[in-house]
Amino acid sequence: MKPGKQKVKIDGIDKKILRYLIQDARRPILEIARNIGISGAAIHQRLRKLEKSGLLVGSNFIIDPKVLGYTTMAYIGIFLDKAMSNPSAVKELEKIPEVLECHYTTGNWSILIKVLCKDNEHLMFLLNKKIQQIEGVSRTETFISLDQQINRQISI
Structure with missing residues (x-):
């Protein structure tokens, strides 16, 4: 880990969100929210928190x-x-x-x-x-x- 990078704590809900997005980054937020049982706004807030922490770094299309x-x-x-x-x-x-x-x-x-x-x-x-x-x-x-x-x- 590079100096200055802080370890980030994530909970079970964060892990579920991340697993869905790793499988398919284009999956609609509301679909993830329904599957997890929380609001779409809560998903957005958690994603912003994870981006701000540096754990999530962008989203990319993969070129073959x-x-x-x-x-x-x-x-x-x-x-x-x-x-x-x-x-x-x-x-x-x-x-x-x-x-x-x-x-x-x-x-x-x-x-x-x-x-x-x-x-x-x-x-x-x-x-x-x-x-x-x-x-x-x-x-x-x-x-x-x-x-x-x-x-x-x-x-x-």
């Missing part, structure tokens, strides 16, 4: 990248020449739209990123012409994901 032609997902471990290179390397990685996630890690790599590419050729271009060209990157190690078998949020 395969429909847009992005079929290669890979995880790339990045070795930096020195730890001081991290902030500037991350700034450069932020400029690459194919980079979906970036993690500062323990272990062999300094950084672990998740990328999405159209195909292996696109991945090779990304590695050779963009990522490995970043100042401070000494080498990379790439793992191609053959299939995402589990995709879920934390359970409430």
Whole structure:
């Protein structure tokens, strides 16, 4: 947990609301209210409280990248020449739209990123012409994901 983030206490009703919304974020508030047995206004108040606490962070539509032609997902471990290179390397990685996630890690790599590419050729271009060209990157190690078998949020 990042410094400054407070732990949030949620009760049984909050958990029920969250479970409904995790299943389908477009589910009508009044339907949730009927199922739980409280008013729609009470649901709205609780949702505002959860948003204000930082527990709920936005609501998003999920785009299926395969429909847009992005079929290669890979995880790339990045070795930096020195730890001081991290902030500037991350700034450069932020400029690459194919980079979906970036993690500062323990272990062999300094950084672990998740990328999405159209195909292996696109991945090779990304590695050779963009990522490995970043100042401070000494080498990379790439793992191609053959299939995402589990995709879920934390359970409430």
